[in-house]
Amino acid sequence: MSTATTSKIMLLMAFMAAALSSVSMASGLRYNFYNTSCPGAEDKVRSVVQSLISNDATMGAAFVRLFFHDCFVRGCDASILLDPSTSNPNTEKQAIALRGYDAVNKIKAALESICPGVVSCADILAFAARDSTTASGGFTFGMPSGRRDGLVSVFGEVFQHMPSPSSQLGDLLKSFDAKGLDAVDLVALSGAHSFGQTSCNFVKPRLYPADPTMNATFATALRSVCPQQGGGSILVNNNRVSQDPNKLSNAFYQNVASRQVLFTSDQTLTSRNDTAAMVADNAARPIAWMARFTGAMLKMGRIDVLTGANGEVRKVCFATNSGT
Numbered sequence: 001m002s003t004a005t006t007s008k009i010m011l012l013m014a015f016m017a018a019a020l021s022s023v024s025m026a027s028g029l030r031y032n033f034y035n036t037s038c039p040g041a042e043d044k045v046r047s048v049v050q051s052l053i054s055n056d057a058t059m060g061a062a063f064v065r066l067f068f069h070d071c072f073v074r075g076c077d078a079s080i081l082l083d084p085s086t087s088n089p090n091t092e093k094q095a096i097a098l099r100g101y102d103a104v105n106k107i108k109a110a111l112e113s114i115c116p117g118v119v120s121c122a123d124i125l126a127f128a129a130r131d132s133t134t135a136s137g138g139f140t141f142g143m144p145s146g147r148r149d150g151l152v153s154v155f156g157e158v159f160q161h162m163p164s165p166s167s168q169l170g171d172l173l174k175s176f177d178a179k180g181l182d183a184v185d186l187v188a189l190s191g192a193h194s195f196g197q198t199s200c201n202f203v204k205p206r207l208y209p210a211d212p213t214m215n216a217t218f219a220t221a222l223r224s225v226c227p228q229q230g231g232g233s234i235l236v237n238n239n240r241v242s243q244d245p246n247k248l249s250n251a252f253y254q255n256v257a258s259r260q261v262l263f264t265s266d267q268t269l270t271s272r273n274d275t276a277a278m279v280a281d282n283a284a285r286p287i288a289w290m291a292r293f294t295g296a297m298l299k300m301g302r303i304d305v306l307t308g309a310n311g312e313v314r315k316v317c318f319a320t321n322s323g324t
Contacts, residue, residue, distance in 0.1 A: 029146045029302055031145075033146040034119060034123075041114075045110075045128060045131060046134075048107045048110050049131040057136070059100065060132040060137075060248065061195045061238070061248075062103070063131075064129045064192050064196075066099075066100045067128070067129035067297075068300070069098060071179070071300050072163075072303070074152065075305055076147055076302070076305050078122040078124075079091075079150045079154075080098070080153070081317045082319065083318045090155035093153070104121065105317055116315075117313055120148050120149050120311075120314070121149050122150075122306070123145040123147050124317070126145065130297070133297070136246060136248040139294070144298070144302070146307050148305075150311050161178075165262075167264065168264065168265075169272055180299065180303065184296070187278040187279060188282070189293065189297070190266060190269060191252045191253065191293055194248055194255075196245075197237055197238060200225065202263065206264060207228075208223075239251060241260050250282050250285075250286040253289070256269055
């Protein structure tokens with residue numbers, strides 16, 4: 001990447017951060033929250049995340065997905081990380097298959113070794129998603145922090161709040177609007193489907209019967225991987241077009257335009273003129289997409305956060321401090 005391009009990216013990131021900083025302050029979050037209480041916190045998270053992604057390139061998408069799922073259900077409070085317990089017998093993590101729980105525990109253990117009881121699991125998820133963007137996408141941004149960890153995790157709330165891969169545009173917009181996010185945010189965050197993996201279970205509804213909105217050649221190739229009977233757990237790359245399926249980029253929008261995406265929720269972005277125009281613009285202007293993605297991540301990161309005396313800072317990310 002050229003020096004000029006890098007400078008443009010940094011200027012756009014700075015602009016987006018400045019535009020959203022006052023809102024972050026209003027939510028109780030602030031930049032450099034741990035500068036005094038744990039000065040090396042963000043560096044430690046970054047180091048562990050980079051090591052994990054270096055060993056397994058698919059972890060970048062896993063961290064971003066964990067952050068998204070956490071924030072959309074009960075807000076960004078690390079409720080997605082809780083194991084079942086007496087007070088939380090049926091938790092969010094039982095409702096949906098996600099990766100990265102062990103990786104988050106490694107980050108938490110590394111932080112506890114230098115600053116016991118200081119850095120929340122909710123902030124770990126936010127930092128890890130930001131650092132995955134850097135490692136897998138080549139751009140970065142400041143992430144306000146100060147989130148605290150929730151005490152409750154409810155299985156059924158996942159289905160109430162999480163958009164589905166089979167969602168149409170209207171339902172997606174309603175889901176995002178309920179979280180304070182708009183169409184620009186929806187289209188920008190959908191770019192995270194440029195990397196990572198999914199299972200055939202989520203793809204087969206568009207293959208059997210054939211979805212006419214999917215490129216026919218692309219569908220034929222997918223059917224060779226995802227059989228009609230069985231094989232639901234087979235993993236497929238979200239991006240089966242570009243050479244690097246583990247790179248976060250605006251390639252997703254080119255795939256949408258060519259009708260070579262896996263989910264209905266992706267292809268439906270072209271079903272309305274305004275969002276179709278956003279898809280085209282993000283495909284044509286990667287730096288502009290990076291700025292929009294940054295803005296959407298920052299907005300998402302303040303959804304229903306717990307701050308101050310609310311919640312707690314967990315000692316381990318998979319259980320509340322009471323252990324019940």
